[in-house]
Amino acid sequence: MKVGDLVKVEKCRDISDCECFFCYHKSSGIGLVTSMQNDILPLPYWNVEFDCGEWELSSAECEVISESR
Numbered sequence: 500m501k502v503g504d505l506v507k508v509e510k511c512r513d514i515s516d517c518e519c520f521f522c523y524h525k526s527s528g529i530g531l532v533t534s535m536q537n538d539i540l541p542l543p544y545w546n547v548e549f550d551c552g553e554w555e556l557s558s559a560e561c562e563v564i565s566e567s568r
């Protein structure tokens with residue numbers, strides 16, 4: 500994962516009763532990686548801009564759907 504990549508987080512199973520950041524804001528779950536939060540290995544954290552605001556994710560919490568070149 501790197502700055503400029505388009506990523507997607509997995510949808511929750513029961514969104515009618517979920518209060519997570521993405522379900523609460525009715526987000527598409529697709530976002531743009533804007534910067535690296537920290538580079539502590541093995542899982543660095545990234546700032547990702549979604550349609551409902553910015554959120555911090557590790558690469559294990561999302562899937563890259565389009566890589567920046």
